Amino acid sequence: MENIIGEYTGTIVNGVVVLQDGESLPEGTRVRVVAVDKEVEKEPLGKRLLKFAGTIPGLPPDMAENHDHYIHGQPKR
Numbered sequence: 105m106e107n108i109i110g111e112y113t114g115t116i117v118n119g120v121v122v123l124q125d126g127e128s129l130p131e132g133t134r135v136r137v138v139a140v141d142k143e144v145e146k147e148p149l150g151k152r153l154l155k156f157a158g159t160i161p162g163l164p165p166d167m168a169e170n171h172d173h174y175i176h177g178q179p180k181r
Contacts (some may be wrong), residue, residue: 109133112124112127112129114127119136121135150170166180169181
């Protein structure tokens with residue numbers, strides 16, 4: 105298991121990862137690079153999740169409004 109010491113954001117410049125805000129890591133630090141789509145990163149989370157709305161079959165039609173009822177047994181609204 106890896107011991108993650110931090111999370112950093114950067115950009116590839118001439119084939120080298122340049123960390124945001126001038127941050128740096130000690131020489132020899134092992135890193136894992138995850139490429140992120142710049143356009144998706146700018147979209148609000150709610151908008152990104154909308155593509156999944158209505159895609160789970162078999163849910164009650166009022167699931168969004170009454171999720172506490174279905175998940176936790178609270179009275180319906």
